[in-house]
Amino acid sequence: MDGMTSGGVVVKLGGSVVTDKRAEEPRVRREVVSRLAREIADAAPRPLVLVHGAGSFGHQIVRRTRLHEGLQGPRSLLDWGETQRLQYDLDSEVAGLMLAEGLPVVPCQASATAVMRAGTLVSMDLGAVRLMVERGAVPLLYGVPAVDLDQGCSILSGDQIAPYVASGLGIDRLVHATDVDGVFEEDPGLSPAAQRFDRIDAASWPEVRRRLGGSKAIDVTGGMAGKVEALLNAARGGLEVRIVDANVPGRLASALRGEAVGTLVLWGHP
Numbered sequence: 291m292d293g294m295t296s297g298g299v300v301v302k303l304g305g306s307v308v309t310d311k312r313a314e315e316p317r318v319r320r321e322v323v324s325r326l327a328r329e330i331a332d333a334a335p336r337p338l339v340l341v342h343g344a345g346s347f348g349h350q351i352v353r354r355t356r357l358h359e360g361l362q363g364p365r366s367l368l369d370w371g372e373t374q375r376l377q378y379d380l381d382s383e384v385a386g387l388m389l390a391e392g393l394p395v396v397p398c399q400a401s402a403t404a405v406m407r408a409g410t411l412v413s414m415d416l417g418a419v420r421l422m423v424e425r426g427a428v429p430l431l432y433g434v435p436a437v438d439l440d441q442g443c444s445i446l447s448g449d450q451i452a453p454y455v456a457s458g459l460g461i462d463r464l465v466h467a468t469d470v471d472g473v474f475e476e477d478p479g480l481s482p483a484a485q486r487f488d489r490i491d492a493a494s495w496p497e498v499r500r501r502l503g504g505s506k507a508i509d510v511t512g513g514m515a516g517k518v519e520a521l522l523n524a525a526r527g528g529l530e531v532r533i534v535d536a537n538v539p540g541r542l543a544s545a546l547r548g549e550a551v552g553t554l555v556l557w558g559h560p
Contacts, residue, residue, distance in 0.1 A: 298337035298423075298461040299546060301330065302452040304468040305345025305433070307536045308384055316347040316376065318383045326467065326542055327391035333546035337423040339455050340388075340395060343448040344433045347380040348373060352435075352445060358409070360441025370443050373435050374401070381432045388430070395428045400451050401436035409444040411436075411451070416458040423459065431455065449517060453524035453531075462528050465545045466521075467536035472553030473518055475501045489554045495522055521555045531555040 303326065310317045330338070344352075352358050355369040381397050388395045403415035419429045436446035456464050476484035490498050495518075502515045521531045534545045534552035544551045 298339075298459070299335045299463040299465060300339045300341065300452050300456040300459075300461055301465045301467060301542070301546075302448050303340065303342040303536065304466070305343025305348065305448070306469040307345075307467055308342050309345030309347060309380065311346050311349070313346055316345075316350075316380070318380065318387075320383075320387060322537070323384055323387045324391055325539060326536060327388040327393045329540065329543040330388075330546065331391055331393045333543050335546050336426070337459065337461065338428050339419065339423065339431070339459065339461070340428055341431045341448045341452045341455065342381070342384055342433070344377060344380065347376045348433060348445075351376060357435055357443060358445045360438065361443050366443070370435050377432055377434045381430065384432075385430055393428060394426065395430040396422055398422075398429045398431045399434065400431045401434040401446055404436040404446050406436050406438040406444045406446060408440045409438065411446060411454055412439070414451075414454060414458075416455060419455065420459060429455075449520065453521065453529060456529055457524065457527055462530055464521075464524075464529055464531045465542065466531060466533040467542050467545075468533060469535060469537055470514075470533075471535035471538065471541070471551075472533050473498070473502075473514055473555075487553050488550070489556075490518060490522065491525075491555070492522065492557050495519075518555060522557065525555060525557040528557070 308323050310319055351373050357369050357373055385395050385397045405412045422429050431451050433448040434446055435443050438444040452464055472486045474484040474486050478484045487498055499515055532545045532552050532554050534541045536542050541551055
């Protein structure tokens, strides 16, 4: 085991893991979600908070309506409501699958108390979430459109929710369960020989960022570079983040047990 250890963890399940992004209609990957629920239940970390992304339930409609750019008129209000409704559907199905595996999740709408500014999360009330955790429940939050002080509405992503909740509850471990087994210098799907960074910290980040920036897979590594930089900033307060491929059976369970899998992101020495 390397890095900090904690009795609790926040798990972010990527939208590409819980949904099929290639499907023409939004579809939950039911077998995958059930398996992940079993892995989480067997590892039994406490306190535990789960956050999932929107995947095919959110990205298509947001791209089509440009809701992430803010409210543009009466039509945008309908788009906001419809996007939120789709996330209800996704979260309901994910929650049902997890409850069936004995994981005591409680669906929570993050946008009910969240306030954004220019697309960045400014505040979110965690009082109820804290009480749920204290009573042994597992809050299940998810990415949604939220009210924005500058542009009316913006997208509150799971990537923003997860570190905010960890910080607010004093949880020092965050596991990003995604569809890539860590951070690679190039997209491993396009370059099978791409090197993975087993650890990224403040000292190594400039070199890692340079190597990511030089990748031919600009879209993929550009997005990952921005995500890692945000996680590294969150790690300033002591958060330890591990990025793993949840499509590999047992990988999430290994991360929850503190094993050295995927990529570890932290600010300094453990």
